[in-house]
Amino acid sequence: MKFYVCIKQVPDIDAPIQIKNGNLIQDTDRTVLNAYDASAVEEALVLTEKHGGEVEVVLIGPNQAKETIRKALAMGAHKATHIETREESYDSSVYASILASFFEDKDYDVISCGKQSQDTDAGLTGSMLAEHLDLPYSTNAVALSAQNGQLRVKRQGDAGQELIALPLPCLVSCSNDMNEPRIPSLKGIMQSKRKPMETIALDALEIDESALEAKTAVTGYREKPKREAGQKFEGEPEETARQVARLLDEEANVV
Amino acid sequence: MSTLLTHIAISDGKIKRSSLEVLSHLRRQAEQHGHQVEAVIIDAEASRYTGQVQQYGPSKIYTVENPVFKNHLNAPLLKALEKVIEQADPSLVAFASTESTKDILGALAAREEAAVLSDVSTFELTEEGIRATRPVMAAKILSENEARGDMILVSVRSGSYDLEEQASDAEVIEIDFSVDDQDLRATLEEIISSSGDTIDLSEAETIVAAGRGAKDEKGQQLISELADVLNAGVGASRALTEAGVMDPSLQIGQTGKVVSPQLYIAVGISGAIQHVAGMASSKVIVAINKDPDAPIFDIADYGIVGDLYDVLPPFIDELKKIAS
Numbered sequence: 001m002k003f004y005v006c007i008k009q010v011p012d013i014d015a016p017i018q019i020k021n022g023n024l025i026q027d028t029d030r031t032v033l034n035a036y037d038a039s040a041v042e043e044a045l046v047l048t049e050k051h052g053g054e055v056e057v058v059l060i061g062p063n064q065a066k067e068t069i070r071k072a073l074a075m076g077a078h079k080a081t082h083i084e085t086r087e088e089s090y091d092s093s094v095y096a097s098i099l100a101s102f103f104e105d106k107d108y109d110v111i112s113c114g115k116q117s118q119d120t121d122a123g124l125t126g127s128m129l130a131e132h133l134d135l136p137y138s139t140n141a142v143a144l145s146a147q148n149g150q151l152r153v154k155r156q157g158d159a160g161q162e163l164i165a166l167p168l169p170c171l172v173s174c175s176n177d178m179n180e181p182r183i184p185s186l187k188g189i190m191q192s193k194r195k196p197m198e199t200i201a202l203d204a205l206e207i208d209e210s211a212l213e214a215k216t217a218v219t220g221y222r223e224k225p226k227r228e229a230g231q232k233f234e235g236e237p238e239e240t241a242r243q244v245a246r247l248l249d250e251e252a253n254v255v
Numbered sequence: 256m257s258t259l260l261t262h263i264a265i266s267d268g269k270i271k272r273s274s275l276e277v278l279s280h281l282r283r284q285a286e287q288h289g290h291q292v293e294a295v296i297i298d299a300e301a302s303r304y305t306g307q308v309q310q311y312g313p314s315k316i317y318t319v320e321n322p323v324f325k326n327h328l329n330a331p332l333l334k335a336l337e338k339v340i341e342q343a344d345p346s347l348v349a350f351a352s353t354e355s356t357k358d359i360l361g362a363l364a365a366r367e368e369a370a371v372l373s374d375v376s377t378f379e380l381t382e383e384g385i386r387a388t389r390p391v392m393a394a395k396i397l398s399e400n401e402a403r404g405d406m407i408l409v410s411v412r413s414g415s416y417d418l419e420e421q422a423s424d425a426e427v428i429e430i431d432f433s434v435d436d437q438d439l440r441a442t443l444e445e446i447i448s449s450s451g452d453t454i455d456l457s458e459a460e461t462i463v464a465a466g467r468g469a470k471d472e473k474g475q476q477l478i479s480e481l482a483d484v485l486n487a488g489v490g491a492s493r494a495l496t497e498a499g500v501m502d503p504s505l506q507i508g509q510t511g512k513v514v515s516p517q518l519y520i521a522v523g524i525s526g527a528i529q530h531v532a533g534m535a536s537s538k539v540i541v542a543i544n545k546d547p548d549a550p551i552f553d554i555a556d557y558g559i560v561g562d563l564y565d566v567l568p569p570f571i572d573e574l575k576k577i578a579s
Contacts, residue, residue, distance in 0.1 A: 163447055
């Protein structure tokens, strides 16, 4: 099976952040492989280890995103393509257009990606790309298996889990509930340096100017109004439990 | 004057309250800006729900009725939305942010070449489109966004707006719809698990959520007793759904459901940012945890430091007294 996994470098959401004049400032430039994409890489590795095949990762981003590509290669992906952009960030529709143009002349069984980016949580690019490429797809996958030339997806829906069979080629977006992505071994890290990584300049893809125009824009950031810590009770459990129950009734009016 | 279309989501034979919240908001926006608001119901029994939707004041209701919509599948839903959009020619289509919506929103935007903003907490119309607020960075930060274009799609978090009835005698328009195997593209083989008759978390007034601290059988028993007394939905942190203790559809957080109930009781939950991202907009938060330094206490209105096995029995007992 030939897997392409679309990955993204994102800021570490656990790192401290500040807002200055409406701009988001990271105290460190700590970036990570998007956690949902890491699960997609892991699952592609598991399936190709079982059924044979190849995992190629694709990343759109500036030069410093190469370290994120190395991470995926160190996990075990076989090769990588880096679509190199300048510093600007794009909206989901631009990412999807760039990827659609990249995949136009490629052969594959499965394109996978994380179900959302952990910084913006938009969750749009996967199904946009499927639509551009006219592929059957599923989102929010929590388990994958390959059987009889189909990809079988367990999808977390609103009320329950759906077992969906997709014909190949197809696209799937992955939840981080799918697996625990492997930590690259020292051997994996050493090998990653010799694995093929092709860099394509964005201009070389000759994408329509209009497809690169974002339809949405972030105009600013602000702090979320902070919740104040309320009353904290550390006394004897029997008494404090009863006291809080009464407060919920008499003070908060929520029971 | 342009048309603002609201998608009415149906789940378990009921209209999702969150889509009526979106419809209420859109109707107020339409009045302010001189537009008309319409609704679309896509379901195996779509016509059953038109009466209730009329209570919220759309001028037209489109129905697409077909057995294929008994369970969610993205390809036929997209086809149905495309047909309705062709007929209604809306400048804006608004959705409640459900898993079904998340499954199709990007694809629909690509198909319609529409601008799209997902999972917003508020939005309003502007001259060129919409302005919307989205929580980002695990909901620690709010981003302000603009979307412009001839057609805009937006999905809205549940609990963002109040319901407001305004009865209308909306015209009901049935859209002719059929599917063949070609349209399905994928096969739905099985619905593996379903939370069945449990309370829908995205709509629950009260939620009792269990974390790692309530992992064992006795903890689970106490959680369900507490939920019974309060007629609450039961949720879980990722630790418990991953461990297989709780159904994955009950997970609350950045990865799972985002909820905003009147009362949220976190039991044995430390309060990792990924969990907080899914519940921080609850009106009143109660935390029960034996670790006095657990971060959940920083956002709790009422914090009880103590072992849940000591705290919950008297807590439940007192709530029973209040209820009676």
